[in-house]
Amino acid sequence: MTGAEQTPGPAPAPTPVMLRTRKLVKEYRADGLCVEALRGVNVELAFGEFVAVMGPSGSGKSTLLHVVGGLADATSGEIWLRGQRVDRLSKRDWAIQRRRHIGYVFQTANLLSTMTVADNVELPAILSGVSARQARQRREELLDDLGLTDKARAAPARLSGGEQQRVALARALAHHPSLLLADEPTGNLDSANTRDVLRLLRRTHAEGQAILLVTHDARVASNADRVINLYDGMVADDWSFG
Amino acid sequence: MRQPLLALLAKEPAHGYELKLALEQTFGAAYPSPNIGQIYVTLKRLEADGLVRSQDVEQTTRPNKRVYELTEAGREAVAAWVDEPSDGPRIRDEFFAKLILAPRAGLADQMELINKQRHHYYRLMRGLNELQESRGRQDTAARLLLEGTRLHLQADLDWLERCQEELV
Numbered sequence: 397m398t399g400a401e402q403t404p405g406p407a408p409a410p411t412p413v414m415l416r417t418r419k420l421v422k423e424y425r426a427d428g429l430c431v432e433a434l435r436g437v438n439v440e441l442a443f444g445e446f447v448a449v450m451g452p453s454g455s456g457k458s459t460l461l462h463v464v465g466g467l468a469d470a471t472s473g474e475i476w477l478r479g480q481r482v483d484r485l486s487k488r489d490w491a492i493q494r495r496r497h498i499g500y501v502f503q504t505a506n507l508l509s510t511m512t513v514a515d516n517v518e519l520p521a522i523l524s525g526v527s528a529r530q531a532r533q534r535r536e537e538l539l540d541d542l543g544l545t546d547k548a549r550a551a552p553a554r555l556s557g558g559e560q561q562r563v564a565l566a567r568a569l570a571h572h573p574s575l576l577l578a579d580e581p582t583g584n585l586d587s588a589n590t591r592d593v594l595r596l597l598r599r600t601h602a603e604g605q606a607i608l609l610v611t612h613d614a615r616v617a618s619n620a621d622r623v624i625n626l627y628d629g630m631v632a633d634d635w636s637f638g
Numbered sequence: 639m640r641q642p643l644l645a646l647l648a649k650e651p652a653h654g655y656e657l658k659l660a661l662e663q664t665f666g667a668a669y670p671s672p673n674i675g676q677i678y679v680t681l682k683r684l685e686a687d688g689l690v691r692s693q694d695v696e697q698t699t700r701p702n703k704r705v706y707e708l709t710e711a712g713r714e715a716v717a718a719w720v721d722e723p724s725d726g727p728r729i730r731d732e733f734f735a736k737l738i739l740a741p742r743a744g745l746a747d748q749m750e751l752i753n754k755q756r757h758h759y760y761r762l763m764r765g766l767n768e769l770q771e772s773r774g775r776q777d778t779a780a781r782l783l784l785e786g787t788r789l790h791l792q793a794d795l796d797w798l799e800r801c802q803e804e805l806v
Contacts, residue, residue, distance in 0.1 A: 452799050587785060594767075614795050615788050618763035625756070627802065633753045637764065 412479030414575055414606045415441040420473035422459050433459040435629035446607040448617035451626035457610045458579055465577045466494050495524045499568035499576045503583040505560035507552035513563050514548040521570040538566035558589030569600060578609040582616055594619055639680050644716045651707035654678050666780025667769050681706055689715050749806045752798050759795050
């Protein structure tokens with residue numbers, strides 16, 4: 397070997413974080429009008445961190461979640477998931493990454509009406525490559541946590557709104573995603589159901605689940621480790637509970 | 639403090655410590671717990687104002703206790719209190735005065751003030767959540783009191799957002 401070995405290699409990669417966006421921009425164009433929903437957003441989420449995103453309606457908080465989750469394309473900027481740049485991946489590869497690493501829960505449950513509650517929860521786990529047995533075990537565990545074991549064989553339509561939302565949360569967590577993306581998950585829930593959903597979020601977070609959650613409800617946000625406020629498509633505040 | 643004590647005594651005569659317990663049990667941990675000295679001072683004033691009267695009740699194994707009951711004037715005072723509408727939201731808001739006046743004097747930046755206040759509210763909110771969780775199942779009155787406090791906090795946060803939109 398020669399002295400060339402002494403040549404310093406490339407600078408060490410920064411510590412991988414769960415999620416990092418760099419100068420993220422999202423423009424919506426319609427009828428010659430251009431609306432900038434995100435105007436250069438830098439956000440970082442450590443492994444296992446729970447971050448709430450708040451801000452007035454129109455501040456870009458839902459857009460941020462959609463772009464980060466691959467439900468909408470960024471106009472420019474970078475998205476890194478687990479140390480890998482994902483916005484440059486082919487559609488197919490990005491979809492595979494998402495199925496494996498991201499769980500989604502929205503304001504409405506959107507359960508598949510022709511399947512049982514149990515199958516709704518197991519399906520994404522099986523799609524992400526988990527064995528049928530593991531998927532069933534995980535489903536039983538989650539429904540038990542949420543007090544829904546006796547509804548496993550029911551059709552979603554037989555459940556109350558609060559129960560459906562809890563099933564949607566179980567579905568999002570079924571494949572042990574690295575990152576849970578939640579957009580106003582308690583937006584349609586009464587106080588008691590909100591409490592149940594928050595309890596599960598806290599418990600999964602305590603077990604190491606990273607969560608990025610959009611909400612306008614401070615009761616929900618105050619469960620997070622950190623609160624980011626967006627304003628006009630930019631980060632106006634980024635604050636950790638000390 | 640005066641009115642709740644009168645309202646408790648409207649139900650039945652009681653001594654100071656019973657009143658303290660009744661307040662705590664009804665309103666729960668979020669309610670600023672009255673210290674017993676405060677309660678006795680208030681009862682003395684109510685007595686001086688002719689709204690309650692008291693008498694010593696002998697106890698065999700312990701010192702006598704002083705039991706309070708409402709007078710006719712006290713009963714009327716409670717009825718009047720129940721009858722009148724209670725105060726609405728505050729108009730005089732300390733933070734708002736800060737937000738408007740401090741930047742004019744070059745003492746602070748409005749966005750920083752808003753963010754700082756926001757963080758304070760988040761902490762308060764978390765405290766309320768923890769209070770609720772630590773208590774497990776609570777009486778309805780205590781739970782509703784917590785819920786009301788949270789809703790007020792949320793309204794304050796929404797108002798901060800409005801201030802941010804219009805001022806910053």
